[in-house]
Amino acid sequence: xxxxxxxxxxxxxxxxxxxxxxxxxxxxxxxxxxxxxxxxxxxxxxxxxxxxxxxxxxxxxxxxxxxxxxxxxxxxxxxxxxxxxxxxxxxxxxxxxxxxxxxxxxxxxxxxxxxxxxxxxxxxxxxxxxxxxxxxxxxxxxxxxxxxxxxxxxxxxxxxxxxxxxxxxxxxxxxxxxxxxxxxxxxxxxxxxxxxxxxxxxxxxxxxxxxxxxxxxxxxxxxxxxxxxxxxxxxxxxxxxxxxxxxxxxxxxxxxxxxxxxxxxxxxxxxxxxxxxxxxxxxxxxxxxxxxxxxxxxxx
Numbered sequence: 001x002x003x004x005x006x007x008x009x010x011x012x013x014x015x016x017x018x019x020x021x022x023x024x025x026x027x028x029x030x031x032x033x034x035x036x037x038x039x040x041x042x043x044x045x046x047x048x049x050x051x052x053x054x055x056x057x058x059x060x061x062x063x064x065x066x067x068x069x070x071x072x073x074x075x076x077x078x079x080x081x082x083x084x085x086x087x088x089x090x091x092x093x094x095x096x097x098x099x100x101x102x103x104x105x106x107x108x109x110x111x112x113x114x115x116x117x118x119x120x121x122x123x124x125x126x127x128x129x130x131x132x133x134x135x136x137x138x139x140x141x142x143x144x145x146x147x148x149x150x151x152x153x154x155x156x157x158x159x160x161x162x163x164x165x166x167x168x169x170x171x172x173x174x175x176x177x178x179x180x181x182x183x184x185x186x187x188x189x190x191x192x193x194x195x196x197x198x199x200x201x202x203x204x205x206x207x208x209x210x211x212x213x214x215x216x217x218x219x220x221x222x223x224x225x226x227x228x229x230x231x232x233x234x235x236x237x238x239x240x241x242x243x244x245x246x247x248x249x250x251x252x253x254x255x256x257x258x259x260x261x262x263x264x265x266x267x268x269x270x271x272x273x274x275x276x277x278x279x280x281x282x283x284x285x286x287x288x289x290x291x292x293x294x295x296x297x298x299x300x
Contacts, residue, residue: 015110016093017041020083021101022049027232029058034104036066040111045091047072047083080181081197081206088191096191100182102232103130109227113185116173116224123190123219125211127179128227129169137165138231142223143178146208148266151251169225176223177215181207183229190219198257203243205250212258241279248274 017035021028028051035044048056048071056073063069072086088096095114099105109128117126130141142164144150150162164176181197184207194213197206211221251274256267 013040013042013111013114014094015041015097015114016088016091016095017044017097017099017110018047018084018087018091019044019099019101020047020049020080020087021051022077023051024101027102028055029062030104031099031101032059032062032069034106035099036062036069038105038107038110040108040114041068041097041105042093043068043070043091045070045072045087047074047087049074049077049083079199079202080204081201082199084181084206085196085199088188088196091188094188096186096188098181098184098186099229100231103182104230105183106229109229110185112227113183113224116222116227117185117187120220120222121218122187123193123214123217124186125179125190125214125219125221126173126185126224127176127222128183128229129223129225130180130182130231131228133230133232137169138233139163139165140180140182141165142167142176143180143208145177146212146254148255148270151255170223171225173222173224173226176221178208178211179221179223181210182231183227190214193217198253200253201250203246203250205247205254209254209257212254244278245275248278 019031019035024031032044032046035041046059046069048059051059059069059071063071070090072090074083074086078086084098088098095117097110097113113126113128117124120126127141130138132138140163144162144164146162153162194210194217198209198213201209214221249271252267252271255270256263259266
């Protein structure tokens with residue numbers, strides 16, 4: 001691992017952004033530039049999981065130009081949770097903004113999230129509203145508590161009460177069982193009290209897990225509707241099969257850890273079921289894409 005710059009600047013507002021990236025594509029530069037253009041963010045710690053050399057060169061160039069950007073090169077894809085923990089450990093701020101590498105912030109977003117965080121019962125987590133390229137709120141920014149029922153229905157693509165983006169948008173911050181790790185703020189104190197993200201999750205479900213652990217510890221999880229962050233989604237160059245497998249493994253781990261006395265049995269039973277479901281979802285998605293591509297064009 002290596003830092004991307006020898007220029008040190010003191011932390012002022014106390015907000016450190018942490019981004020973990022693996023072959024994200026050009027949107028990563030837009031994300032980085034948006035954070036560096038935000039005066040309310042003191043530093044950006046970017047954990048580079050094996051991005052292409054030309055992308056690394058551009059990141060290094062930005063780091064030399066702006067001392068607020070610090071790079072951690074891991075040389076391999078170590079997973080989202082471990083990457084976040086590495087970035088948080090290196091960060092200097094008392095407030096940690098975890099941001100996906102395909103999210104674009106506006107000046108003032110981080111400050112508003114920090115303001116909402118102040119005075120909350122620790123360990124506290126504040127999540128932003130995520131807006132997709134179509135201008136609509138994305139799934140995941142506000143969710144209920146994960147249950148076996150919601151896991152199966154959501155994993156099968158069915159409608160369930162777990163996802164709440166279709167509910168009326170509140171005008172003020174509201175308690176929410178689960179918010180998204182794509183744009184999540186915590187104090188360092190709260191983050192360390194929870195021992196950070198569980199590195200047993202490689203990709204997906206780690207945000208559901210940390211929200212659950214924060215609630216169980218007596219802390220607050222809050223959805224902040226006034227902070228809208230543009231989020232592209234699904235930009236990393238990783239096969240859909242692997243993504244679905246990581247989701248399945250994450251769900252199995254979640255119910256193992258949070259299932260009480262029968263948790264290990266749940267994980268043992270559900271793991272193969274979720275894996276089969278993951279492969280089935282991938283197959284259906286590919287068949288639908290092929291059918292769409294082969295469908296004759298509509299008459300004009």
